[in-house]
């Protein structure tokens with residue numbers, strides 16, 4: 001875990017590296033792991049000290065597990081809670097859907113509080129060789145006269161002493177605030193809504209060892225009477241607690257949903273013996289934005305690469321962002337390592353331009369379809385139409401839906417569901433980057 005000696009770095013000003021990573025969430029720590037493993041001298045700067053809270057549902061689907069395994073994180077150690085799949089609850093029905101047996105992804109998910117998860121991943125980055133400095137708040141990118149990034153300015157330590165760090169490449173992994181990207185003029189696409197989500201921990205012996213991630217699709221907004229344009233969750237943590245929350249797109253006319261009111265309306269519907277009542281609350285209710293649908297582009301400009309929430313990489317299908325953050329981080333790290341093997345100048349620049357191209361190749365059409373589904377369905381009616389009683393009664397339809405929502409496909413095509421989903425995504429016209 002992270003120790004005092006990581007705090008604020010050395011006394012020397014203008015510390016240098018080949019790559020600076022801003023933010024040690026899943027995106028930043030994963031980028032640092034992959035860069036360090038590729039032999040790149042990487043400096044990971046984090047404004048907080050570890051361990052720290054991060055508002056999240058703490059749910060990890062097989063795509064996240066895949067990334068953890070690729071990084072060599074020991075997921076058999078104590079503290080990881082495995083799950084078999086998802087349980088969807090809607091209109092008085094419920095179905096359990098096991099994670100699919102795919103050749104390319106694990107067949108289980110995990111949960112782990114972000115309090116532990118981020119600490120562990122940052123320590124993993126340091127063990128891989130990254131220099132981690134905590135309590136360093138990056139204030140802006142440094143640029144040369146041509147506008148190319150040459151490092152970052154920051155404040156460090158309790159006295160907020162100003163400091164500069166230099167590197168020819170910077171990875172912005174600073175989350176939803178996207179401060180580093182904004183400083184370089186990379187604005188969010190305002191046509192894309194930003195969802196919001198809130199979570200609270202409860203002590204619940206009845207649910208803490210549930211083998212499924214439970215999701216509720218028939219919730220209402222009590223102040224408007226409309227369907228919640230999102231869903232609720234109860235995720236088991238295996239340590240006596242559950243993570244309970246709601247995520248929602250803005251309602252029609254872009255009005256934000258009152259998540260607290262919706263949660264207070266929902267919880268009394270849950271069985272009393274689950275214990276999700278005030279007296280068992282283990283935290284306050286906290287919320288945060290969900291930047292989704294690849295809402296900040298391009299993901300590379302003038303020496304700055306965006307990964308994770310800073311690039312709006314949360315899936316519009318599910319609200320999941322950890323897997324996407326770690327996967328994009330690996331792509332970015334590989335492209336950076338190859339780019340650094342070229343001399344600075346147009347040839348290196350050409351290599352770095354491959355990053356947005358690769359993100360677009362992997363996710364462009366899938367996210368575009370998801371953005372459409374979010375606009376036309378989720379933001380108006382939530383997930384209830386997808387979980388129509390006929391769908392709930394049809395295992396093949398349900399399995400297809402679950403794999404669409406969680407991006408659970410094999411490539412090359414392995415079964416009929418893969419074939420359907422690949423064909424569906426291929427129908428989406430590619431967007432100009």
Ligand SMILES: Cc1cc2nc3c(=O)[nH]c(=O)nc-3n(C[C@H](O)[C@H](O)[C@H](O)COP(=O)(O)OP(=O)(O)OC[C@H]3O[C@@H](n4cnc5c(N)ncnc54)[C@H](O)[C@@H]3O)c2cc1C
Pocket residue numbers: 022023024025026027028045046047048054055056057058059060136137138139173174175176177179196197198199245286287288289290307308309310314319320321322323325
């Ligand atoms: C309520 C809620 C529930 C969610 N549930 C899930 C879920 O169950 N599963 C899932 O996959 N996703 C979930 N998400 C989404 C997920 O939390 C994010 O997609 C994910 O954290 C993105 O990782 P990141 O590394 O890009 O950003 P973050 O996790 O936000 O990390 C950014 C890091 O950068 C640091 N930082 C910020 N600014 C600076 C600065 N100026 N200088 C230095 N450091 C800085 C921050 O302190 C932080 O450590 C949820 C989100 C919310 C809000």
